[in-house]
Amino acid sequence: xxxxxxxxxxxxxxxxxxxxxxxxxxxxxxxxxxxxxxxxxxxxxxxxxxxxxxxxxxxxxxxxxxxxxxxxxxxxxxxxxxxxxxxxxxxxxxxxxxxxxxxxxxxxxxxxxxxxxxxxxxxxxxxxxxxxxxxxxxxxxxxxxxxxxxxxxxxxxxxxxxxxxxxxxxxxxxxxxxxxxxxxxxxxxxxxxxxxxxxxxxxxxxxxxxxxxxxxxxxxxxxxxxxxxxxxxxxxx
Amino acid sequence: xxxxxxxxxxxxxxxxxxxxxxxxxxxxxxxxxxxxxxxxxxxxxxxxxxxxxxxxxxxxxxxxxxxxxxxxxxxxxxxxxxxxxxxxxxxxxxxxxxxxxxxxxxxxxxxxxxxxxxxxxxxxxxx
Numbered sequence: 001x002x003x004x005x006x007x008x009x010x011x012x013x014x015x016x017x018x019x020x021x022x023x024x025x026x027x028x029x030x031x032x033x034x035x036x037x038x039x040x041x042x043x044x045x046x047x048x049x050x051x052x053x054x055x056x057x058x059x060x061x062x063x064x065x066x067x068x069x070x071x072x073x074x075x076x077x078x079x080x081x082x083x084x085x086x087x088x089x090x091x092x093x094x095x096x097x098x099x100x101x102x103x104x105x106x107x108x109x110x111x112x113x114x115x116x117x118x119x120x121x122x123x124x125x126x127x128x129x130x131x132x133x134x135x136x137x138x139x140x141x142x143x144x145x146x147x148x149x150x151x152x153x154x155x156x157x158x159x160x161x162x163x164x165x166x167x168x169x170x171x172x173x174x175x176x177x178x179x180x181x182x183x184x185x186x187x188x189x190x191x192x193x194x195x196x197x198x199x200x201x202x203x204x205x206x207x208x209x210x211x212x213x214x215x216x217x218x219x220x221x222x223x224x225x226x227x228x229x230x231x232x233x234x235x236x237x
Numbered sequence: 238x239x240x241x242x243x244x245x246x247x248x249x250x251x252x253x254x255x256x257x258x259x260x261x262x263x264x265x266x267x268x269x270x271x272x273x274x275x276x277x278x279x280x281x282x283x284x285x286x287x288x289x290x291x292x293x294x295x296x297x298x299x300x301x302x303x304x305x306x307x308x309x310x311x312x313x314x315x316x317x318x319x320x321x322x323x324x325x326x327x328x329x330x331x332x333x334x335x336x337x338x339x340x341x342x343x344x345x346x347x348x349x350x351x352x353x354x355x356x357x358x359x360x361x362x363x364x
Contacts, residue, residue, distance in 0.1 A: 080275075089279045152259070170299040177298055178277055181318050184259040185276035188266055 004201050011195060014145055017208050021215035024154045026222035031230060033157040035165040039103045044229040046100035047115040052123050052221065054093050054111075056143075057082040062131035063139045074136060074193045081144075081186055095175035102172040119224035123217050130210065137197040141207035144190025146214020151183035242326040244288060246270035252321075257295070260285070260327070261316035271327075274335060276317045278304055281336030283316040285327035293323030304336060 005013060023029055028045070031037050064078040085092050100110045109115055116124075130142045155176045162168045162176065170177070198207045241263055242249045248269040252258045261283055264271040273283035278300035287294070297309055301318040316327070 084275060084277055088275055089277065174299065177300060181259065181261075181300075182275075182277035184262040185265065185273070185317060188262045192265075 002201055004199075005204055007195050010198070010204055011191060013204075013208055014141070014191065014194065014211055017211040018146065018150065018215040021212070021219040022153065023150050023215070023218040023222045024157060026219050027226035028222045028230065029154055029158070031226060033161065035161045037230065038233075039166065041229055041233075043100060043103040043105035043109075045225055046096055046103060047105060047110050047112075048117060048120040048221075048225060050093060050096055050100075050110045051113055051116040051120055052127070053096070055124065055127070056092075057085045059127045059131040059143055060085075062128070063136050063143070066132075066134075066139070067136040071136070071197060074140070074197060077189050077193055078140075084182060089178075090174075092175070092178070095178060099168075099172055099175050102168060117224060117228045119221050119228075123221045126217055130214075134210070135203065135206070137194050137203060138206045138210055140190055141194045141198070142210040142214045144186060145194055145207075146211040147218050148183050149187030149190060150215070150218060152180050152187070155180045239293070239321070239323045239325075241269075241321055242324075243269040243271065244326055244328040245331060257320040257322040259317070260314075260319050260321055260325075263321075264316060270331070271316045271329060272331070272333060273317060278315055278318045279337070281305065281315065282333065284308065284313045284333065284336070285316050285329045287312050287314055288326040288328055290321070290323060290325030293321055293325050295320040295322075 024033075028037075031041075060078050060082045064075060064082070067075050067078065069075075097107045097110050101107065113121075127143060127147075131139050134142065159173060159176045159180065162173045163170070194207055198204045238251045238254060240249050240251050241258070241260060243264065246269050248267060250263050250267045250269065252263065261271060261273055261276060263269070265273075271283050271285060274280045275282070281304050284305065291312070294314060297305070297314070298318065301315050302309060304315060305313055314327075
């Protein structure tokens with residue numbers, strides 16, 4: 001890629017970079033949406049998901065520190081996103097723990113890093129590495145476009161069966177309800193930051209590559225949940 | 238092709254048939270001017286009055302019901318919380334403020350700020 005893509009073409013390319021690796025189509029997501037999982041499987045999901053999303057404000061803080069002072073729009077977005085994760089309302093990880101406890105596990109088990117599997121550990125490490133080392137537009141492309149912007153499409157499929165099939169209350173599943181809508185806006189603003197600040201062909205290419213990698217990471221993480229916790233339950237005794 | 242009409246700013250945005258779209262996301266992407274702050278149903282800055290097409294909107298969930306209260310029955314919705322699946326027209330007060338200032342201004346008391354303050358006061362800094 002030697003020429004700078006137009007804003008519309010770059011956006012379309014970013015969206016296309018996720019296609020084929022959408023986490024909503026991973027085996028664990030499909031089993032969840034189809035109502036094939038048990039509360040024990042949800043508990044294992046929560047024990048892993050905490051270690052992926054729990055440090056999200058930390059990831060964003062590294063990107064914030066790498067963002068030049070004159071990129072006020074990007075800095076404000078990152079700071080607002082951090083604030084919403086941690087302080088603006090109920091802390092998001094507290095909502096995740098609330099759901100986990102309704103599934104029968106405990107806050108101690110959720111926060112214990114020994115309870116995540118190796119692929120989750122890899123995703124967490126990738127998030128830290130990208131946020132610390134990459135140009136802020138590239139890191140935003142990875143974490144916000146590649147990962148966070150997928151959330152509404154995943155949770156919009158997963159929330160209805162939690163209430164209708166499994167009988168969770170609205171309070172117990174508030175984690176999902178909150179992220180369906182907040183990540184619509186975070187995702188959209190993330191696209192804007194990337195479109196505004198990836199201003200060379202080289203930066204645009206790095207953004208596209210890392211969005212593709214991010215989608216692969218999230219897909220692998222979601223698939224590994226199925227392989228680790230669900231597939232063994234399907235083997236006849 | 239259905240359309241969201243943002244009457245206050247004079248914009249209209251089409252979206253594909255058989256799709257549904259988050260109203261605030263459409264507004265941000267197309268610079269249609271709906272004011273917002275938190276985007277998580279907490280502050281209420283992005284409330285819009287539904288001029289027409291309420292039947293094409295998603296049902297209000299917990300956060301929207303709790304934030305809007307009686308405003309919901311008067312025809313208001315939160316753009317960040319609502320999905321449109323057909324033609325809809327909305328308006329708003331361009332100068333409107335959050336419904337709860339504490340949701341966006343940490344200089345005002347909030348549960349978390351009070352918690353932090355208690356923790357600071359509990360530390361004996363004379364030692």
